[in-house]
Amino acid sequence: MRSVKLLVVLGLVTAAAVGCGTETTSGGDKVRDGGTAADQERARQVAAAWEGSEAARVWQRGYYPLGDAVQLPEGAFHDDADKRAYITQNFELRGSLPETPVKKGKIRWPGGDSLAVPVASARAAYEKLDRGGNPGPALTVTGARLADMTLLTSRGAATVPAWHFTIKGYDTPLKRVAVTPSKLPRPPIEPVPRQTAELGPLAGLDTVAEDGRTLTLRAQHGACDDGPAVDVLETGGSVVFSASIRGVSDGPCTDNLLIEKVTVKLDRPVGDRMLLDAFTGRPVPYEQPHATSPTWS
Structure with a gap:
């Protein structure tokens, strides 16, 4: 993904829910619209790394806001x-x-x-x-x-x-x-070594609906593609999102990096499960109206 400058696109129409594609299961976990086999494996590695880790214990004891300050x-x-x-x-x-x-x-x-x-x-x-x-x-x-x-x-x-x-x-x-979020724990897994067209980082979490199942994420893509896609792996302790780009063009293109909202619907409410980014191996950052939440700074 080309990323020379960031252009935040305002007023984009939220993309259709991702949870309507194929499903595969493994050990009770569920993958929807699972992307490539490599993406699925990376998501499972991230979920496994956090499960039972010291980072997860710190996360479960801390204060990490997912709503506006x-x-x-x-x-x-x-x-x-x-x-x-x-x-x-x-x-x-x-x-x-x-x-x-x-x-x-x-x-x-x-x-x-x-x-x-x-x-x-x-x-x-x-x-x-x-x-x-x-x-x-x-x-x-x-x-x-x-x-x-x-x-x-x-x-x-x-x-x-x-x-x-x-x-x-x-x-x-x-x-x-009137309070500051807890310090982020050190992630138990390293990010993907390099960004590829198949997998990239999410720009952030936008909203969690009242039902706890409908989440709107901010995903990146370029000016010469069909937009972003977000695949989901749900486990008992986490929800791992894998962001990718659809229909990347091989021809000449500008270097703008666009941000688009993508809505996903989970099988059950988030609850206290961690929301993780497959690319970074970290919790998905929450975006406030004026800046990134101090949780993620």
Whole structure:
């Protein structure tokens, strides 16, 4: 795959679900639209490497968000100016923020598990929102209080400490996560030595639907092909995605690298299974609206 520069294509129509092709099984695992034999073998190697590994144990104990760090006020946005202000990260502080530091907070999962984590200050959380600094329209923040918000994580939905910012003109707050994701474990398997037309890295995870089975991924392809495909290997402890490109042209082509959304539907909800990239051998990075989640930095 040629990758001289990255061109993110906005407004692409989500590709059709991948889970409608052929199925093969091996030891209770299921492969759908399994790609080449080499791709299937690589996916199984990744799943086997993570199963029972120290990296998997670290992952299962940590906090790795799979949802946006920001939840908007109800009814957002009132007009195009407010929407533009949020997209461009243009905020204005007209009030005071709590100065008393909160040293520790807890992330809680429905099953009773919890994790003690440091809590960022209101000022630090606000500065992650206000990165625009342009003369355009701005959302006005008049205050903040520490509470919580519900967020999808690698261990399912969790209650996470969050700063609730009061936004002028809105009855409910804008919520911003107040904790930092856990450090990523060292992967138990190396990435594929070189990128090929048959297998490449995913650009990221876009969304997980409420049913827990429908996932939208961001896949890469070039300007002279038939688009990306994503094959799936489901096991008891992981879901491994193998990204490839369909119909690559051998003729002259520009060097643009495009990003397209591809939707896959699993046989059962993700739950606490790891979402892994066959090419990198790592968890699939979650993409936030403005940047990659700090989970993956």
